[in-house]
Amino acid sequence: MEYVIKTDRLTKRFGDFTATNEITFEVEKGEIFGFLGANGAGKTTAMRMLCGLSIPSSGTATVAGFDVYKQTEEIKRNIGYMSQRFSLYEDLTVQENIRFFGGIYGLSNREIKTKSEDLLEQLELKNEAKKLVASLPLGWKQKLSFSVAVLHQPKIVFLDEPTGGVDPVTRRQFWDLIYEASAKGITIFVTTHYMDEAEYCNRISIMVDGKIEALDTPANLKSQFKASSMDQVFYHLARGAKRSD
């Protein structure tokens, strides 16, 4: 089995607060990996370390075969990232955003052109191509944001609560996009608070107070905790949490 993410006791401390406490796990190539946990459990911190946005305090990790301490720029070439906050340029049009992010990842003009046509087609945004991103509804923005994050065909894409505040229909469509990307061989690393989405993942980990308390396929987790749904599994683990925001 080929691993695209491997961590060993990865830790991040802010002063005497340990946001992420010695987490150890692997993510297989091509899988959809759900990264669950209550608010404040340390998911975003862990993800930021893996993306090369945050320097770990201790432990080791490799992403796409590159070290998170020394080779962050190589990591960045091989990943896509969609942050919790919408972070495309609201004062640029849909097309201009696609062009800019394609450009800075080194796509050629022809690639940018064909890819943005495909993307607009797929998202049914053709008529909105010349509209400012600020004018789009949230659901569309999130879908666009995801498509831009995988525009350069990264090995792994990190999604930090991509469907927060999005209606159920759009969430469904969003997951269609995720499956499509996964089918192209892109590994998906996703955090979510929706337990129905957790069921869509190949494997999930559940973080409580900075530690990974459980990691397996949804079916195995349910039988392990003798629960009928992921909701119960999550509740069982997370109710002991001391941290929340």
Next chain:
Amino acid sequence: MRTIRFLLEKEFRQIFRNKAILLLIIIMPVMQLIILPLAANYEVKNINLAVVDHDHSSYSQKLISKITASGYFKLTGYNASFKEGMKLIEADKADLILEIPHGFERNLVRENHQQLFIVVNAINGVKANLGGAYLGSIIRDFNNDIRLQLLPVSKFSGAAVIEISSSNLFNPLMKYKFFMVPGILAILVTMIGGFLSALNIVKEKEFGTIEQINVSPIRKHHFILGKLIPFWVLGNVVFTLGLLVSWLIYGIEPLGNLLVLYLFASVFLLAILGFGLLISTFCDTQQQAMFIMFFFMMIFILMGGLFTSIDSMPDWAKIVSRFNPVSYLIEVMRMVILKGSGLRDILPQLGTVGVFAIVLNAWAVWNYKKRN
């Protein structure tokens, strides 16, 4: 290089998309350059003068009419007692009191000697200083007139008099506008460049878009250059507009070479933009950046030599102003525009500002952290 092209394309799009800001950037300095020099006038006129005349002689009348005829003074009180004059000062109706003592004419003629008393309301320091000086020189002039009248024939009388004649080089008519306009233009260019750059990166931090940049393989110096170049272009546009305004409205044509002027302005812009970007990398919100930039702007402007000469500042202030890039711009603007200085003359200033530009931008690149 290709990355920079995409960054520039994006920045220019954002700049041109925000029409309101663009208009402000262009129109504000032009308006200010048209209005401010009219107000920032060193000549003091309409000084309110109260005269307390105890003498009521023909000499005292002559002196008073000479003073009012100068055009600088407005006689707002002609009082019998000093007390009444003081009341006018207290009511802010007079800036100066001239007290002419009893026996002014008699003593002047008989004893060749007389004293006048001037009281200055120093609340407005500039007005008081200049008013006092004007009045002093008018009285001196009056004194000379009397001496000529009283001692018309005697060639050997009195002490030798040194007469000083002076000529004002480079600004023969001492037009304050020639002096102020280049300086004000320097400050406008500084403000536009400084504030735009200080607010820019921090704006991306506030909107969260910087995350998307930081997680991409963009090189740090590419990102900073992508921010620097658009504002550098904009700064040069503002500078050009300013030169046009000073030529069309004030008739100021640079005596020196325009290329020298642009060379210096370009290097200066790199320095001030680097400074703004540096502030931007330190701050988390636009508000913080705004206040920090404002703090420095006040120092840059007040210690830049526009309003007060750096030479007359205390030593510590002179040292501070050596680190003030604006002081070099104001100095060079005046040198090239009024004096016609060439490249060789401004080399020391150019070198210093060049060092500022390199240090500030390198610091900004270094301090911009893609990860923390």
